[in-house]
Amino acid sequence: MKICYFAFGESYHTIRWCNHFSSLGYEVHLITFAHVSKDDYPNIHLHIVNSGNVKVSGGNWHLLTHFRKIKRLVRQINPDIFHALYATSYGVTGALVGHENYIITALGSDLLVSVRNSFLYKKAIQFAFRKAKWITVMSPEMRDVAQEIGTNMSKVSIVPFGINPDVFNSNSRALMADEFVITSTRNLEQIYNIPHLLNALALIKDKVPNLRVNIMGSGSLQEKLEDLNTKLNLSKQVTFWGKVNQFQIAETLNQSHVFVSVSQSDGNNISLNEAMACGAFCIATDIPANRQWIQDGENGFLVQINDVEGLANRILEVYSNYETLQGKAIPFNKKIIEEKGIWTKNMKVIEQKYLEMINH
Template structure:
């Protein structure tokens, strides 16, 4: 089967899709507005200038003609856009079938709320798609609200690679209580809430260490906020790290915190759970898929810094008891819905449905 993906070649999701289906023996192509090369994949680059995470990328819609020309050359069995706005809408303009769209989160949860034009364009894209993959039920609700045939929509989470993200090599640092954030440094991830909460309790956890991975447009502001809260000596900024380094860090982490305002299906949380971390998440639908409040983790309000501070203190004081309760629940949740290979088999079955 020849599959042509259409998406951001720098995105970990695109890399995972392309690499996975290549390993299964399929002929995989990628059309992208980012000039990157994925090993073993036939890459096709269309130069549109700078594309930003903050939006305003309407100019990519003007490239539909070039994408359509490439599709005539590639002749794929399946054309699949990853991310519903820029790539999904542009792909819909090409008129190719069978055409699939995978939504990732903010493309259907935030963009159409902020722009009536985006909502209209997404409705058009969904009308042209033969199948739409969402990562969670609340995302399917958003797609249907925008306007789509319910029979086109399936919930299939991405999931994690449990051969990589697991607790087989877990070695907690018993000298320190390590709190880790792995989210990117952008507004949607609400990282100041965590920094300010840590500032309130830093003197109440004597062995506190804060591991801060990732990068983004707000990195320098976050570093300033760390200093303002008296956390500089307790904090390690790692920047972007490799997958192997991420696994090692999570296996040393006591408490993982993700308090984003919005998420599709929080893979960062699933990775942490699978590596044996106790977790605190914001009280949003994506995190409720993984955390049962006060059972295998805590859910907190996205604006209540005192609530987050209290939960961190409670987790520190009652850590062993909480971990004992959470461990088996976390493993069960990952096994049921969080394994990448199992979920991608469902995607492959959907592909074959449309070409047979």
């Protein structure tokens, strides 16, 4: 089987998908508008299309003008499967190619934000979904949005990505007795709402004298967030790590008491799954993507978006009752991750669909 992905090459998701299916013995190609490192794609056939600046924040309508180049490349590659990751820029452009076995995977904000905020994006995604033979989404909320815009639901499947349990597990869990450690592994972009976390930390820093905080991730707001951190007098407590690899994230989560995700929107929140698997107590915003993993008060806490005081109070509650809360949360989290959060199990669904499509 020959698979061609059409996706943002700098994305961890793209790297993960390409290398997984290559490891299964399939011939994998990647067409991307991003300048990528061959080190990330050791056995992948790379096809980089120069398209000028591509903004992570969206609004990349100019990419549509390159669809003829993409069409020529796809014709040359002649893949059995042509699969776009992300429904807007790549998904819409890929829909213009007209491949027989075209698949779109929506990742989150492409459906949950773009469709709701822009009539043009809504129409573009409606067009792309009509052209796709199969569509995967990561949560029931994303499925509901696909239905709201008139998608043929027989083509839509919920397939969360999940974690690699060989990397993300609690086998090496070790907490420092003289520190209370909080970690965030979300990127430094507006949707992940890191100022919410920093403002909450400012409210509790004097009440948790041994507080240490890891902000692991990169993004366009790093300088502004570091300035805010200084303004809030959090420099002694908070460390900005920048972009780190999966092994560093897993190691840090295993040394963390609490994981916090205050994203305003998410498709699935794999970062949350990773923290659950590593045994950190999880606090996340009360959005559908997190409700499918956390039952408030059972295996974590859910907080309202932008409720800084509410987040601060929940962190203090965990600090005061850590062992009791973890006694309930850890077995719950192990069970739910095993049932629906394992990457290889979920990718088996994708592989079986690929084979079904080409055999049909």
